[in-house]
Amino acid sequence: MGAVDSRWALRRPPSLLLLPPLCLLCLGASVPVSKPQVRLSEPSPVEGTSVVATCTVREGTEPMTFAWKHQAPRGHGEAPLGVRERVLLLDPVNRTHLGWYVCSAHNAVNQLSSDGAFLDVIYGPDKPVITMEPPGFTEEGFWASEKEEVTLSCLAASNPPSHYVWLRDHTQVHTGPTYTIASASRAHTGLYTCLAHNSRLDTRTQTAIQLSIYYPPEGQPSCAVLPAPGAVTLVCAWPGGLPAAQLQWEGPQGTGPAALSNVTWSHAATQLPNGSVFTCTGQHPALALPAPCRTTLCAREAPQLAVATARVSVLEGEEAWLRCVLLGGTPPAHLLWLGPQRQLLEPGDSGFMLHPEGSQLHLSIRGADPARHGGTYQCVARNAVGNSSGSILLEVLPDPPFSAYPAVLGAAGTGMMVATVASLLVFQYAARHPEAFPCTETPPATPASDPAQESMDAPVNVTITVTATP
Structure with a gap:
């Protein structure tokens, strides 16, 4: 072999001076991987279709291995997907696939990861869900007290987010996800419908609920004693209100009958001691406290x-x-x-x-x-x-x-x-x-x-x- 050029020798690492020229050529053939890129067949697919994600690398000596990670928009970090192939197939794609995708490639020389590629899955709107504050539930929907502030909220899962329209008895009263009634009155009783619209897909869904405005009967319950031959009938009445008030008798012998708006309780005249006190208690969901009336029976x-x-x-x-x-x-x-x-x-x-x-x-x-x-x-x-x-x-x-x-x-x-x-x-x-x-x-x-x-x-x-x- 001829003499080595002193300028190249000084630039080589000392360990390489001992290697033959053929080994140097072998090291030069192992090319590190370049930074991968994620390519999506459809960046904004409609839920239910198919999407192919490909991890592309311009340079790098084979063999190369790949790994995929997914991060949801509101997730707490990347989650491994367990796929070791260059291609990731999502078929069918759904809303849980929405988010950033990152692939990594590595060979014997190095390992690099791609930037995140966002997959925007289009879906919805789902059937709206209506809630109310403060909550009050009936078999048909919701109830609220007269003069109370009521807020109705509508939510329909959708991407892009839904546009909302509120109807009362088929007449539009508001646009937006929430509808507030500052002071509820009996005129606000009715059927409320929330319409949700996805402008990207031009799809619509709706939900309707019945809102009832409750109000108590006027005044207080009234107690009376109706005489009959050999007996006494106690009558408690509190008419009106929505819904009707619940009335309950109580006396010296314990709890008596209960009914809506009007309740009677009959006793044999000989069973009642002098000075017996009977109480009728009226309760209504629109009242915080019960309303009583009392009657005292004298000697008969x-x-x-x-x-x-x-x-x-x-x-x-x-x-x-x-x-x-x-x-x-x-x-x-x-x-x-x-x-x-x-x-x-x-x-x-x-x-x-x-x-x-x-x-x-x-x-x-x-x-x-x-x-x-x-x-x-x-x-x-x-x-x-x-x-x-x-x-x-x-x-x-x-x-x-x-x-x-x-x-x-x-x-x-x-x-x-x-x-x-x-x-x-x-x-x-x-x-x-x-x-x-x-x-x-x-x-x-x-x-x-x-x-x-x-x-x-x-x-x-x-x-x-x-x-x-x-």
Whole structure:
């Protein structure tokens, strides 16, 4: 071999000075890989089609091996795909394939990775999903309280993102993914439809829900006691509202029946102790707190009454007064008058007039006629426990000749005085025994000139002197 050029020798690494020229040619044949590139057959495929990704390398000595990685748009780093080939086949492509793809190539000399190539998969829109804040669910959709702020949101998975349109009862009310009602009213009740549109594919989907605006019934529940023979029925009512209010009875014996808007609870009269308290509770989804009403039952007893006198005599054509007073009874009794034929007397019938005055019911008969008005009258008191009655015989005296007037007038006057005395004694008893009356307040009597309406605070002494002239 000839002498080595000293300039080349100085530039060689010392280890290469010992290698023969053939080995140097062998090292020169191993070419490192160039930076790979990812080529996509379709960068923006429609979901359901096929896509081929190819890892291309311009230079590099074989053999070369390849590796693929995928990074989703919202992923946390690259994920290996387990493919060792130059070509990656996605068939069919779906939305989970969307993202960046990176391939790497290496041989005996080196290893390099490509830049990411973005695969933009076109899809949607899916069927929209509607949500509401604050949440309130019904079988048909959603509910919200009156005057509440309501936000409806619509989301339909799509690439590119969907365009949204809102309809209420088939009339457009808004565009955009969210629709806010600042203060809900009953007029906002209706069918709400969200339309989603993919402008790239020109495809549409929609979803509809029913929105109901709830409002409670007006006021508060009302409690009442309905008397019936031998029983008591408790009635609780709270009409109106959307939906109807839920009502529930509770009493000394525990929880009672429940119903919407109106609920009743019946008891045998003998099962209820004096002072029993019953509570009806109304609940409505639009109210934060329940609304109660209460009723207290007093001791239960059959009514008692008294009539002013057993007999009343008047002259034909004059006005007769029959007086009746309720002495007690719980629940409060109802007074009525029956005529000689046991017919119920109504105001205005054949000269009859009824005069209710607190716990009293008086009957006046104008233009007394012996044929039509004479006979026995009954004052009847009725309540849920029972009834009682008192009778008065009305005598209508024919108009006498003038010479008989003093005697007739004397007898009639004496009868009226006796009636007055009896009436005073009866009313005095009622005033001295208030416990005989129901615990429900009775409206005060209307002031009148009748002695029965005078104060009963002190004992009444009555002295009557009758002087007859022969």
